[in-house]
Amino acid sequence: MWNYEKRLEYPVNITRPNAKIAQIIMTQYGGPDGEMGASLRYLSQRYSMPYRKVTGILTDIGTEELAHLEMIAAIVRQLTKGLSAEELEAAGFAPYYVDHTAGIWPTAAAGIPFNACEFQSKGDAITDLFEDMAAEQKARTTYDNILRLVKDPEVCDPIRFLRQREIVHFQRFGEANREECGKGKYKFKRCYSPDVFSFQPFFCLYSVPHATIASKIGFRLYPVSVKVYSTRGGTSGYTFRVSNPLSSIERKFAVKTFCDTFPIDFFNSPNRFVPSSKSRIINTFQRSLISISVVSTGQAGKFLSIKILISSQ
Amino acid sequence: MMCQMNQLSQMNQEQLLNFINVVSFQVIDTQLYLDSHTQDEEAIGHFNYYMDLRRNALQLYADQFGPLTIDTANPTNCWKWAEQPWPWEGGNC
Numbered sequence: 219m220w221n222y223e224k225r226l227e228y229p230v231n232i233t234r235p236n237a238k239i240a241q242i243i244m245t246q247y248g249g250p251d252g253e254m255g256a257s258l259r260y261l262s263q264r265y266s267m268p269y270r271k272v273t274g275i276l277t278d279i280g281t282e283e284l285a286h287l288e289m290i291a292a293i294v295r296q297l298t299k300g301l302s303a304e305e306l307e308a309a310g311f312a313p314y315y316v317d318h319t320a321g322i323w324p325t326a327a328a329g330i331p332f333n334a335c336e337f338q339s340k341g342d343a344i345t346d347l348f349e350d351m352a353a354e355q356k357a358r359t360t361y362d363n364i365l366r367l368v369k370d371p372e373v374c375d376p377i378r379f380l381r382q383r384e385i386v387h388f389q390r391f392g393e394a395n396r397e398e399c400g401k402g403k404y405k406f407k408r409c410y411s412p413d414v415f416s417f418q419p420f421f422c423l424y425s426v427p428h429a430t431i432a433s434k435i436g437f438r439l440y441p442v443s444v445k446v447y448s449t450r451g452g453t454s455g456y457t458f459r460v461s462n463p464l465s466s467i468e469r470k471f472a473v474k475t476f477c478d479t480f481p482i483d484f485f486n487s488p489n490r491f492v493p494s495s496k497s498r499i500i501n502t503f504q505r506s507l508i509s510i511s512v513v514s515t516g517q518a519g520k521f522l523s524i525k526i527l528i529s530s531q
Numbered sequence: 532m533m534c535q536m537n538q539l540s541q542m543n544q545e546q547l548l549n550f551i552n553v554v555s556f557q558v559i560d561t562q563l564y565l566d567s568h569t570q571d572e573e574a575i576g577h578f579n580y581y582m583d584l585r586r587n588a589l590q591l592y593a594d595q596f597g598p599l600t601i602d603t604a605n606p607t608n609c610w611k612w613a614e615q616p617w618p619w620e621g622g623n624c
Binding site: 219221264265270271273274275277278 | 555600612613614615616617618619
């Protein structure tokens with residue numbers, strides 16, 4: 219159930235009509251990244267969202283987007299109000315005028331009408347939230363482009379407000395994704411394990427969100443044959459190296475030196491009265507069988523295995 | 532009016548929600564009628580009567596079972612708005 223509040227979320231007071239600007243702004247009404255698509259996207263996605271908090275975020279942001287839709291319509295209305303057909307034609311507004319006069323109709327700036335294909339409702343929490351985050355950034359880019367094209371401060375002021383709201387929404391969706399869909403003990407077990415054999419030492423944020431969701435809602439949203447989903451995409455490249463011995467330490471050992479010197483020198487040398495040195499202590503590194511094996515995969519998906527065996531001594 | 536308020540406070544959640552649905556529909560229907568019949572005093576009286584009932588019932592519902600509108604949310608130390616069941620989950624219906 220919805221109620222209407224008879225006010226704009228942020229005031230729009232434009233005193234200088236300009237149909238050229240109106241045509242540009244109109245794209246945020248019914249364009250590919252416009253407020254109509256945004257609102258319908260969030261309000262449609264919330265029914266299959268397994269987390270109540272995220273449903274709340276989708277409901278409230280979807281509702282706020284309806285208020286933004288009204289602001290955009292108010293801007294377009296004030297920019298075209300009172301212009302004659304000749305003035306509209308001079309501003310390039312004739313193709314819109316002939317079909318809609320000065321009415322508000324959802325269309326992109328280039329004339330493509332609003333289409334539900336511009337948004338998705340996939341029934342998968344991760345997919346939908348990433349779509350929402352991308353959508354907010356696309357809307358933000360569109361507002362950036364509008365601000366590059368439009369110089370009228372009366373128009374730029376509410377547009378800047380709308381642009382800022384897209385950033386706030388992106389933030390909220392990011393938190394929903396991270397804190398609701400990305401939490402669970404399975405994640406921590408995978409990600410913060412000190413195990414040297416873990417192949418995901420730094421990537422932890424969204425490593426296994428589907429397992430977490432499945433444990434909460436009681437059924438799996440992913441196919442039977444797929445055990446773990448990673449939202450990173452593509453093949454992960456990694457190099458895994460094992461060497462034997464793992465490390466070398468310096469150690470002392472004795473080397474026999476008896477008989478290495480010629481006996482006659484001993485009898486003639488001035489050192490003949492000191493005790494004979496039958497061995498000498500030397501410092502050296504342990505040298506044993508060395509083996510190194512390297513397994514490497516890359517984006518090409520081909521396995522490369524190198525095994526090096528070095529025996530010495 | 533006082534009689535109505537006493538009756539409201541004795542209702543359970545389902546009864547109170549049903550009461551809100553009934554008076555809210557009266558408000559919506561009268562609102563539409565008044566949009567095209569702006570001078571009808573009887574309709575204005577009807578609207579005011581049900582609007583008062585709706586306002587009180589919404590406040591009572593928010594105090595006892597959690598908010599239905601953001602105007603009656605009135606949080607103290609816990610934000611219940613997004614935590615309670617949604618209408619399509621069979622929560623408030």
